[in-house]
Amino acid sequence: MSPILDKKNLAKLKALKNRYVEKIIEKYTKLCKPQKVTVLTGSPEDISYIRKLAIKNGEETPLKIPGHTIHFDGYFDQGRDKENTKVLLKKGGTLSKSINTGERNSCLKEIFALLKDSMKGKEMLVLFYCLGPTSSPFSIPALQITDSAYVAHSENILYRQGYQEFKRLKGGNKFFQFVHSAGELENNVSKNYQKKRVYIDLPDNRVLSVNNQYAGNSVGLKKLSLRLAIKKADSEGWLCEHMFIMGARIKEKKRVTYFTGAFPSACGKTSTAMIPGGTIIGDDIAYIKRGGNGRPYAVNVEQGIFGIIENVNSIDDPLIYKALTTPRELIFSNVLVTNGRPYWLGMGKELPKKGVNYAGCWKEGDKDNGGNEILPAHKNARYTIKITELPNADPNLNNPKGVPIAGTIYGGRDSDTSPPVIQAFDWSHGVFIGASLESETTAATLGKMGVRKYNPLANLDFLTIPLGKYLKNHLEFGKKLKHPPQIFQTNYFLKENGQFLNQKVDKKVWLLWMEGRIHNEFGALTTPIGFFPKYEDLVFLFKTIFQRRYKKEEYEKQFALRTNNLLAKLERIEAIFKEEMDIPKLMFRQLEKQKERLLAARKKFPQDSSSPFCFS
Ligand code: SPV
Numbered sequence: 001m002s003p004i005l006d007k008k009n010l011a012k013l014k015a016l017k018n019r020y021v022e023k024i025i026e027k028y029t030k031l032c033k034p035q036k037v038t039v040l041t042g043s044p045e046d047i048s049y050i051r052k053l054a055i056k057n058g059e060e061t062p063l064k065i066p067g068h069t070i071h072f073d074g075y076f077d078q079g080r081d082k083e084n085t086k087v088l089l090k091k092g093g094t095l096s097k098s099i100n101t102g103e104r105n106s107c108l109k110e111i112f113a114l115l116k117d118s119m120k121g122k123e124m125l126v127l128f129y130c131l132g133p134t135s136s137p138f139s140i141p142a143l144q145i146t147d148s149a150y151v152a153h154s155e156n157i158l159y160r161q162g163y164q165e166f167k168r169l170k171g172g173n174k175f176f177q178f179v180h181s182a183g184e185l186e187n188n189v190s191k192n193y194q195k196k197r198v199y200i201d202l203p204d205n206r207v208l209s210v211n212n213q214y215a216g217n218s219v220g221l222k223k224l225s226l227r228l229a230i231k232k233a234d235s236e237g238w239l240c241e242h243m244f245i246m247g248a249r250i251k252e253k254k255r256v257t258y259f260t261g262a263f264p265s266a267c268g269k270t271s272t273a274m275i276p277g278g279t280i281i282g283d284d285i286a287y288i289k290r291g292g293n294g295r296p297y298a299v300n301v302e303q304g305i306f307g308i309i310e311n312v313n314s315i316d317d318p319l320i321y322k323a324l325t326t327p328r329e330l331i332f333s334n335v336l337v338t339n340g341r342p343y344w345l346g347m348g349k350e351l352p353k354k355g356v357n358y359a360g361c362w363k364e365g366d367k368d369n370g371g372n373e374i375l376p377a378h379k380n381a382r383y384t385i386k387i388t389e390l391p392n393a394d395p396n397l398n399n400p401k402g403v404p405i406a407g408t409i410y411g412g413r414d415s416d417t418s419p420p421v422i423q424a425f426d427w428s429h430g431v432f433i434g435a436s437l438e439s440e441t442t443a444a445t446l447g448k449m450g451v452r453k454y455n456p457l458a459n460l461d462f463l464t465i466p467l468g469k470y471l472k473n474h475l476e477f478g479k480k481l482k483h484p485p486q487i488f489q490t491n492y493f494l495k496e497n498g499q500f501l502n503q504k505v506d507k508k509v510w511l512l513w514m515e516g517r518i519h520n521e522f523g524a525l526t527t528p529i530g531f532f533p534k535y536e537d538l539v540f541l542f543k544t545i546f547q548r549r550y551k552k553e554e555y556e557k558q559f560a561l562r563t564n565n566l567l568a569k570l571e572r573i574e575a576i577f578k579e580e581m582d583i584p585k586l587m588f589r590q591l592e593k594q595k596e597r598l599l600a601a602r603k604k605f606p607q608d609s610s611s612p613f614c615f616s
């Protein structure tokens with residue numbers, strides 16, 4: 001083993017009695033040539049060491065409120081980099097058309113060259129985590145090597161410690177490995193951002209990432225592990241999803257109903273998981289397995305939230321707002337800082353006209369090289385906290401068995417096609433609804449915003465198996481369940497003349513309607529695209545939840561069947577399905593049936609949009 005591992009650190013490593021782990025550390029110390037290697041076991045001292053190191057390195061700066069720090073990512077590293085993230089494949093191998101891939105040998109050669117000497121003069125951190133609760137059938141041990149104390153600090157907040165899980169491996173190699181280097185630094189951010197690379201190497205269960213810091217690109221256990229776990233789930237017969245997990249709670253009935261939900265980034269996913277009155281288990285990634293009782297059980301892979309901060313304010317997200325403005329361990333990233341205080345877009349306060357932000361020293365009116373105005377805070381600015389910091393953390397957050405899932409929600413950013421909430425007719429219709437999800441792009445990924453993109457089950461960016469196989473797995477997973485979850489679709493972004501047709505808080509009504517449907521407490525209208533809520537049930541829910549009168553005109557606009565737009569969408573989906581390999585026949589059949597139902601409705605009600613009152 002390399003001499004740069006001192007006795008204390010070597011002892012921590014040796015205690016694992018795992019030659020695979022030792023070999024990996026040896027490989028990357030030789031390749032990246034750090035000045036020093038520090039092995040961290042997750043002990044309170046080690047956790048505190050990382051917190052201080054992030055500040056000492058200048059990767060984080062303390063803010064006025066105790067426990068709060070600010071971290072900035074590079075100007076060109078403010079979101080997930082889809083273009084430079086690739087699944088490595090053997091020569092001639094293929095995945096779906098929409099999955100970015102690279103030839104394994106040449107990509108490995110390229111990234112090893114980029115990692116060479118990348119930690120010169122820096123400290124290599126070796127960390128052990130567990131994806132999912134510890135000591136659970138869901139647990140996957142994960143080894144993280146990084147030269148960024150911010151990455152390590154984020155992981156200490158977001159994931160469960162896994163040093164003991166590695167001991168339990170008894171020398172085995174069933175773990176994921178993540179190697180990250182921010183590369184050469186300039187002003188504490190990666191200098192060679194043009195050489196940013198994130199390469200997913202499935203045969204070795206590893207992801208290599210270089211020249212970046214934004215957590216979606218750097219933090220191994222987040223989206224990098226999601227790609228490895230999708231492949232593992234495929235070979236083991238369970239599901240790995242880009243989904244939140246939350247409990248809808250009806251106090252008077254002492255009832256909790258657990259939902260999972262898949263939404264593309266920045267489309268209301270965290271705020272759905274945080275709906276007032278409910279409890280949160282997770283807001284981003286779920287592992288789902290069949291339980292012995294014929295129900296699906298899910299765990300949160302994480303224990304924290306790396307949440308979008310834009311529009312978090314005391315009215316729309318009171319619990320998160322409170323957590324962000326009171327003392328606790330918390331990392332802000334890419335917000336504006338003025339006099340040691342963080343500011344972000346949509347926080348419900350006027351922002352200062354100058355300060356420090358992701359572009360450096362900033363003042364109002366500053367422009368980037370392209371002549372575009374630099375906003376005070378980035379639209380994808382984030383906060384990182386533990387879920388246990390929130391008063392609505394679910395008591396089963398760390399339950400090794402997971403929680404039984406009764407409902408699954410698919411949602412996208414759709415201004416003109418789908419109504420606010422519908423229920424699928426059955427499991428395969430529900431999978432079809434998920435498979436035909438479209439959403440307008442947001443700042444969570446690099447590139448243009450507001451472009452309508454296909455994003456099946458909100459998981460397209462992370463697929464490491466062909467889309468057809470992924471959909472087939474879903475269909476089969478549900479078929480084998482005695483009690484498959486009810487599937488719903490929501491859309492919070494419906495607009496008319498540029499104005500949203502709903503208030504943000506309305507999502508609570510949709511959630512409680514879905515909850516009631518699961519318990520057979522509400523009827524529904526049968527329409528060509530699924531079950532719609534009945535007007536009188538929504539009147540009841542709006543009245544009991546918000547003491548608000550829900551007008552007939554609102555219902556008619558929100559729940560109009562936009563037949564032409566729905567048919568146009570089906571055409572787009574059909575073209576995509578045809579281009580992909582092996583889309584299950586059942587998906588085409590669902591598409592055909594939906595088309596026939598819509599055409600029949602158009603014959604009967606020839607106007608563009610038919611009122612929900614046309615259906616019964
Ligand atoms: C998302 O973009 O879906 C996120 C944040 O949850 S990231 O870590 O960038 O993936």
Ligand code: MN
Nearest residue numbers: 242264265284
């Ligand atoms: Mn996500």
